[in-house]
Amino acid sequence: MKKEDLKDVKQLLSAPKKIVIVPHKNPDGDAMGSSLGLMHYLKKLDHDVAVIAPNDYPQFLKWMPGDPSVMIYEKTKKNADTLINDSDLIFTLYFNALHRxxxxxxSLKNSDSIKIMIDHHQQPEDYAKYVYSDVEMCSTS
Structure with a gap:
């Protein structure tokens, strides 16, 4: 991410926004941990934040603080689509292509929300306005 982009994202987060955070399908500990960690951080900045996982994830990850608030897209498609469409920003974490x-x-492709990708995989798709993808890192967290 360029320095100017970082300034832009900081400016975007300077006033309360409606934000959706999305991990990849079949989320693992890194995907859920980074999503919930970002959720807590953004809530402390007074943003309205929802984590929407594409599908359910293993029970052994349900201990994480914030887990009860996670929406499962497969179970709440209509409500989740409304949140996605009404959001100002969408953070996508731990994946580099929307098919994931x-x-x-x-729904994500059709959303006019500003998308911010945070990832570490090679060759990210060009779907996000802002991309932080560091292939030198072993995880997104």
Whole structure:
């Protein structure tokens, strides 16, 4: 991410926004941990934040603070689509291509929200206005 882009993102976060955070389908500990960690940080900045996972994830990850607030797209498609469409910003975490969100892909593609990708995989798709992708890192967290 360029220095100017970082300034832009900081400016975007300077006033309360409606924000959606999306991990990849079949989320693992890194995807859920980074999503919930970002959620807590953004809530402390007075943003309205929702984490929407494409599908359910293993029970052994449900201990994480904030887990009860996670929406499962497969179970709450209508409400999740409304949140996605009404959001100002969408953070996508731990994936580099929208097809990794399964059934959410169309909703995310059709959203006019500003998208911010945070990832570490090679060759990210060009779907986000702001991209922080560091392939030298072993995880997104």
């Amino acid at each position: 969100t399964g059934d959410m892909e169309t």
